Amino acid sequence: xxxxxxxxxxxxxxxxxxxxxxxxxxxxxxxxxxxxxxxxxxxxxxxxxxxxxxxxxxxxxxxxxxxxxxxxxxxxxxxxxxxxxxxxxxxxxxxxxxxxxxxxxxxxxxxxxxxxxxxxxxxxxxxxxxxxxxxxxxxxxxxxxxxxxxxxxxxxxxxxxxxxxxxxxxxxxxxxxxxxxxxxxxxxxxxxxxxxxxxxxxxxxxxxxxxxxxxxxxxxxxxxxxxxxxxxxxxxxxxxxxxxxxxxxxxxxxxxxxxxxxxxxxxxxxxxxxxxxxxxxxxxxxxxxxxxxxxxxxxxxxxxxxxxxxxxxxxxxxxxxxxxxxxxxxxxxxxx
Numbered sequence: 001x002x003x004x005x006x007x008x009x010x011x012x013x014x015x016x017x018x019x020x021x022x023x024x025x026x027x028x029x030x031x032x033x034x035x036x037x038x039x040x041x042x043x044x045x046x047x048x049x050x051x052x053x054x055x056x057x058x059x060x061x062x063x064x065x066x067x068x069x070x071x072x073x074x075x076x077x078x079x080x081x082x083x084x085x086x087x088x089x090x091x092x093x094x095x096x097x098x099x100x101x102x103x104x105x106x107x108x109x110x111x112x113x114x115x116x117x118x119x120x121x122x123x124x125x126x127x128x129x130x131x132x133x134x135x136x137x138x139x140x141x142x143x144x145x146x147x148x149x150x151x152x153x154x155x156x157x158x159x160x161x162x163x164x165x166x167x168x169x170x171x172x173x174x175x176x177x178x179x180x181x182x183x184x185x186x187x188x189x190x191x192x193x194x195x196x197x198x199x200x201x202x203x204x205x206x207x208x209x210x211x212x213x214x215x216x217x218x219x220x221x222x223x224x225x226x227x228x229x230x231x232x233x234x235x236x237x238x239x240x241x242x243x244x245x246x247x248x249x250x251x252x253x254x255x256x257x258x259x260x261x262x263x264x265x266x267x268x269x270x271x272x273x274x275x276x277x278x279x280x281x282x283x284x285x286x287x288x289x290x291x292x293x294x295x296x297x298x299x300x301x302x303x304x305x306x307x308x309x310x311x312x313x314x315x316x317x318x319x320x321x322x323x324x325x326x327x328x329x330x331x332x333x334x335x336x
Contacts, residue, residue, distance in 0.1 A: 002321060003030040004072040007085065010034030010058050011187045013076035013099060015046040016310035022052040024314065024328030026321075029053070031070060033061040064088035072321065074313055075100060078186075079211075083120045086145070090127065095320045096145045097313045103128035103147040104215050114211045131316045133325065134158055134262055135219065141319045148316055151308025152178055152228060153215040155239035158265065158283050159300040162258035163251055164220050169243035169296050171222035178239035179229040181274070184304045192230070204229050235305055236274025241298040251287035251296050259285070263326050264307065264315070272301035275336070279303060281311035281329040303333075 004021070008014045009032035021027045032042060038060035043050030045058055059066075067073070067088065072095045075082050079101040086103070089096045105111045108122035119125070129139045131148035135157065140146055149157070156176050163169045179202070185193045192198075192205070206228050213226045231238075252269065259265040265283045272284035280303060287298040302308055311329055318325050 001028045002026050002071045003028055003069055004074060005031040005033065005067060005070045006074045006076070007033045007061065007081075008076035009042075010037040010040075010045050011076055012183045012305060013309045015049065016305045017074055017076065017313065018042070018046065018049050018053065020306075020310055020314055020328055022049070026323055027072070027314070027317070027328065029056070031066060032056060032058050033066075034058045035060055064092070067092060067094060070094055072317055073097070074317070076309065076313075079115055080117065086121055086124055090124065090145060093144060095317065097131065097148055097316050097320070098128070098146070099148045099150070099309055099313055101150070101211065103145070104130060104149065105218065110214055110218075114214045130215075130219065131312060132157060132219070133312075133315050133319060134259070134265060135161060137319065137325075140316050143320060146316045146320065148309075148313045149215060150212055151180065151184055151237050151302070151304035152210075152212040152226070152239070153219065154308050154312060155237045155283070155300045155302050156216050156224075156226070156241060157219045159239060159241050159285060159287075159298040160220055160222075160243070162254050163243070163287075163296060163298065164222060166254050167246060168249045168251055168254060169245055171220060171243075173244035174220070174222050174224045175242045176216070176224055176226045176239055177229065178226070178237055179231040180237045180304055181231060181233040181235040183234055184237070184308075185230070198230065198232050200232060202229055202231055233274065235278060235303050237300075237302055237304045237308060238272070238274050239300045241300070243296050245289060245294050245296045248291065249289050249296070251289055251298060255285055255287055255298075264329070264331060271299055274301050274303070276333050277301050277303045277307070279306060279330065279334040280332055281307045281315060282331050282333065283307055
């Protein structure tokens, strides 16, 4: 059994990692770190996990001695925090899957530009593989450190990468409008995610400056105008992507060919809904060529806490540890 440590265990993604690990035959959460709720029983922090982890306690990380006997580390922390943890984890050669943004960008200057602060461990950037298995499967398989992609980039990159690679669209013309469930903002209390402000409302944020733009552009080799929206739902992302076509094309056929052997990507003529992906590691896609405007439309849907976070982390870990890539992960959403 693989003994794992989870940093950020008290958050939404930490809770989702624990839920998925409870059904994984080879991953056993052993150390659960979370400063804000350290000392509390896991069943108090995440009541839905009480029966799966009786007696488990959220603890404060007191230094690298706490990693003794750990075979895998997951980190689901705000940006900036993994930079302090990574040296000790990598020095011990423990496989490390980080969901934070700290090691997703290869350029320390780009990190400072988008995150407004200098990177404190630039010498480690090249040791991390960008974590979207559908793009970097073999590199992830041989990696010891993976920077798992976030939810918005995953939805966008999976939707557009085959079309960019096939030359179907102009990479300088891409526009992405994406709506996310409120859980994407994290567990911390803030006015913008208060029930009264979110319920029965749809709002845009991060106009022309959202940090995830950098990941999308780096992976696609494109110039992207990205506008995220906060939707009145708990989970899910729906990304609607537009680009100028380089000529008449069949983007749906291109997506089908690209993902025909992928266990977690479903391509269909039907416009996807976030509800279809609830609780699953699946991505649902559709695409159209609009001859009238000369543009391509691609729509993707996923669960931001699973394929956009915890599920992607486990998918990467499965590859790193030599397990079946799909182990512990469902392709079936919860419906209705």
